[in-house]
Structures are given as C-alpha cells and as structure tokens.
Amino acid sequence: MTTEQNYDALFAGVIGQEYQLLKLLSPLSAQMSHLVGCTVATHAAIAEQPLQVVELGGGTGITTLAILSQHDNLTVLSIDNEPVMQNQAKQHLHAWFAQQKVTFCGDDALTALRAIPTASVDVVASAYTLHNFSDDYRALVITESLRILKAGGHFINGDRYALDEVSRHTRLIQEEVSGYFKVLIGLQKLDVLEHWIVHLFSDESANHIMRETSALAQLKAAGFVDIKLSHRQQVNALVTAVKPALDML
Numbered sequence: 001m002t003t004e005q006n007y008d009a010l011f012a013g014v015i016g017q018e019y020q021l022l023k024l025l026s027p028l029s030a031q032m033s034h035l036v037g038c039t040v041a042t043h044a045a046i047a048e049q050p051l052q053v054v055e056l057g058g059g060t061g062i063t064t065l066a067i068l069s070q071h072d073n074l075t076v077l078s079i080d081n082e083p084v085m086q087n088q089a090k091q092h093l094h095a096w097f098a099q100q101k102v103t104f105c106g107d108d109a110l111t112a113l114r115a116i117p118t119a120s121v122d123v124v125a126s127a128y129t130l131h132n133f134s135d136d137y138r139a140l141v142i143t144e145s146l147r148i149l150k151a152g153g154h155f156i157n158g159d160r161y162a163l164d165e166v167s168r169h170t171r172l173i174q175e176e177v178s179g180y181f182k183v184l185i186g187l188q189k190l191d192v193l194e195h196w197i198v199h200l201f202s203d204e205s206a207n208h209i210m211r212e213t214s215a216l217a218q219l220k221a222a223g224f225v226d227i228k229l230s231h232r233q234q235v236n237a238l239v240t241a242v243k244p245a246l247d248m249l
C-alpha cells in the first residue's frame, strides 16, 4: 500500500472539527494521553541532553501538550497529515512553538519518518494514531520508528489495543457504541454520531484492528525489546518498547 492510499481523511471532516467531544465520548483517551506524557517525562528526567521526541499523529495537540507540560527537558516534532487537526494543535500550542519546544510536520507518518536520520531521536511517542493505520502500513511505521531511535531509545504508544478474547472485546465495543448514542443524542450531535460509528467500523476492520498479541509480536519482529503492555482499561492500553543497545543489534 502506498502512503497516499493509506490517507483516508478520516479526521478531515466532522470528527476533526468536533474532536473536543472526544473527552465526553472517551474520558479514558484523555487519561491515556496524560500517561504517555508521564512516561516520556520519566525518561526526560534522567536525560543529560534535552530528549528529542517524535510524535506520530499529534492531532489537535492533546497528547503533545501532555508531553510538553510534564517535563521541560525535551522538544517534540509533532507529525500529522490532517490539516484540520494539526491547525488546531498549532493554535493550542503556539506558546510552546514560540519557545521552539514543538515543531510541526504535515506529512504522513511514514513519509515523515523516512526523512529523519537513523539513530537520531530518543523517543517515538503516540496516542490513538497507530490503530488507524492498516496493518501493513503500521509495520512499516514501526520499522522506521526503530530505525530513527538511538540505541536504548523508547517507543511509547497509548492506544486502542484490542483484546485477544474476541467476544469480550466485542462486548466492550458494543458498550462503547451505546455510550456514543447516549452522549451524542443528548447533545443533538447526530452528524458526529454518524461519523464516529463509521470511523469505528474502520478501526475494527480485519486489516486495521491492533489485537494485543499480534501488535506486540509486530514490535518484536521489527527488532524492539523489553516490550510491555500496561495500564489496560477496556480497549485502551499503554505499550512501551526499547531499541536494543548497539551490542544487541
């Protein structure tokens, strides 16, 4: 699949414009961004030089802000190929941009990663982006993430990691859909409801769904070590992995 084919503009329309509703639809996702920020901060706290963080799918800046605000010893390159989303991040984060703590790239993740030198960044961080990718595109993104990390560098992703147990996963998704109806009908946002349901069909489709065991195996196959899934809450979880030290490569 080419990078162009992967771009399906899911965040260009109503979802992108009404993205702040996500906090009501999925309070857990805001917590996950916070957790990604905390995890990056633990590495920033012990780094001798400011950490160079590459963020995949910065969106409206929720996760970027969580990263920037939890430790000062870092800079972020925030990548997102959807202007409707990234323009909101540019507004929300203008003070950080003015201090050169954050820069933005409007390319798709794979194109952007391919332009970054090998072994040049400390952390690749992301929230709720990789699950949107098709499996083959995600594999390429993970391989490129490993390439750009320095030895000992960290991959940190808070995301939708589907449960291995399919029936339990389906029940959680059904509860999620019921929640969308309750919140969005209450707010009379039927257009947003329609778009989130359509979006969910893409997330849950066989060539997109990031099921726990195969997602961790994908990281291992790329060459990551110390791969951990933690903080599972329903279909959300934090996954961390490390690029091996040079003598292990």
Ligand SMILES: C[S@@+](CC[C@H](N)C(=O)[O-])C[C@H]1O[C@@H](n2cnc3c(N)ncnc32)[C@H](O)[C@@H]1O
Pocket (backbone or CB within 6 Å): 006, 007, 011, 029, 033, 056, 057, 058, 059, 060, 061, 062, 063, 064, 079, 080, 081, 082, 085, 086, 107, 108, 109, 110, 126, 127, 128, 129, 132, 133
């Ligand atoms: C669900 S949002 C998450 C945004 C933010 N991290 C958060 O937690 O709110 C996913 C973002 O990934 C972006 N995205 C999707 N596919 C992408 C790709 N191939 N390259 C770069 N960004 C992509 C979308 O435009 C969207 O802004």
